[in-house]
Amino acid sequence: MDTGIRPILEIGCGKGNITKFLEPDICIELDEKMTDYLKDYNLVIADARYLPILRGQLVSSLPYQITSDFFKEVVKLDNISKLILILQKDFVDKILNDPTYISFLLNYVFDIQTKDIIPPRCFSPRPKVYSIITVFNRVREYNDDVDSLISCISRYRNKTLKNASKLCGLSSDNNLKVREFKPWQVLELLNSVDLSYV
Numbered sequence: 220m221d222t223g224i225r226p227i228l229e230i231g232c233g234k235g236n237i238t239k240f241l242e243p244d245i246c247i248e249l250d251e252k253m254t255d256y257l258k259d260y261n262l263v264i265a266d267a268r269y270l271p272i273l274r275g276q277l278v279s280s281l282p283y284q285i286t287s288d289f290f291k292e293v294v295k296l297d298n299i300s301k302l303i304l305i306l307q308k309d310f311v312d313k314i315l316n317d318p319t320y321i322s323f324l325l326n327y328v329f330d331i332q333t334k335d336i337i338p339p340r341c342f343s344p345r346p347k348v349y350s351i352i353t354v355f356n357r358v359r360e361y362n363d364d365v366d367s368l369i370s371c372i373s374r375y376r377n378k379t380l381k382n383a384s385k386l387c388g389l390s391s392d393n394n395l396k397v398r399e400f401k402p403w404q405v406l407e408l409l410n411s412v413d414l415s416y417v
């Protein structure tokens with residue numbers, strides 16, 4: 220936890236299991252029934268997806284079903300400089316290894332570091348999947364053009380970057396297949412595409 224980045228916002232404080240160690244500046248929880256557990260904190264009862272969260276660092280044990288929506292929004296918020304998240308391990312494995320749109324985009328914007336793996340028995344109710352604490356440090360501002368480029372190129376994973384670029388109205392002379400780029404090689408991929416062509 221980098222206490223120098225403020226405010227510290229916790230999303231989904233639940234019964235306060237993380238909150239009591241974290242002491243966030245603001246605690247956001249959707250479920251009103253949790254109010255009694257969270258009386259000692261600056262509590263906002265709301266759906267975090269619709270709040271104007273604009274700066275600081277976010278900490279969350281996210282409900283897994285909102286993970287993708289969450290990232291699509293938060294990646295654009297340049298003043299959110301750090302995320303400390305408990306995520307489904309399978310999802311993190313994908314963003315570190317699979318050449319998908321969200322993997323390339325997240326690796327473009329964030330330096331991603333994995334920490335402890337948390338087995339299902341540590342949660343109640345017990346999930347079927349393993350979780351992992353993952354830290355996302357923002358290293359780049361969000362860029363709409365880069366987002367569009369990655370979105371298009373990653374649709375053609377089985378083609379060479381040269382052919383995928385052509386299909387996206389761009390140009391490249393790189394004959395590696397798009398799927399041969401690891402997500403952390405996103406800059407190498409972007410640098411192989413001639414953007415002056417557009």
Ligand SMILES: C[S@@+](CC[C@H](N)C(=O)[O-])C[C@H]1O[C@@H](n2cnc3c(N)ncnc32)[C@H](O)[C@@H]1O
Nearest residue numbers: 231232233236247248249250266267268280282
């Ligand atoms: C996996 S639980 C984690 C609870 C708590 N952090 C813990 O470790 O015990 C997820 C929590 O997020 C809350 N939540 C789900 N969707 C939310 C949203 N969109 N905005 C705010 N809180 C949300 C749920 O009500 C639940 O309390």
